Amino acid sequence: MESKKVIERVTRFKVNGKQQELSLSPTSRLVDIVRDSLSLTGTKIACEVGRCGACSVIMNGKLVNSCLIMAYQIEDAEIFTIESLAEEKLHPIQEAFLQAGALQCGYCTPGMVIALKALLDDKEQPTKKEVLTALSGNLCRCTGYEGILRAVDLLTQKD
Missing domain, CATH: 3.10.20.30 (Beta-grasp domain)
Structure with a gap:
């Protein structure tokens, strides 16, 4: 052959x-x-x-x-x-993940963070439905998504 x-x-x-x-x-x-x-x-x-x-x-x-x-x-x-995302300090999305306890094993975290960055680059104040749609292609087998949604809330809450 x-x-x-x-x-x-x-x-x-x-x-x-x-x-x-x-x-x-x-x-x-x-x-x-x-x-x-x-x-x-x-x-x-x-x-x-x-x-x-x-x-x-x-x-x-x-x-x-x-x-x-x-x-x-x-x-x-x-x-x-x-x-x-992070050069001298953590990107705000990464910081929000830390504050919200939005990671466990961390394997899905880079993909989740990048998906959120793509969404927030496009839309500063996304709706919960838009966030869920943006994250729908990312699977997490550890956290049940609650920490991830808390991180999004930290990122998108209005001052």
Whole structure:
């Protein structure tokens, strides 16, 4: 049986504001590129079929499951991972998660935080229904979502 040669091509894209240029197979998954090629391991791998949201990133302003995005789709894209949120201090979403006790094992947390960031970037004062819709692609097997909803309340309450 003859093995097929994988053809790689140079792919240019931005991750967390930094220009990247990598030689990639067109069918490499974005989640693997982020974790293995760029060592940004905050983005998690769980279901690998786009059902759990653990691998969520923001690509060109939209929330996506990075396990479903192939390298050929990221040419000239701008991607933000969980690592883009905190530089010198925690992002307000991360701070709210801490204050509300919105994490337990932490595996789903990066995807939840990124999903909320995508929502709050689009809408400053979302309704509870909009929050639930935004989080509907993210599964948590530990907290029962109450802490996560408390964190959202902390973020969206009016002064």
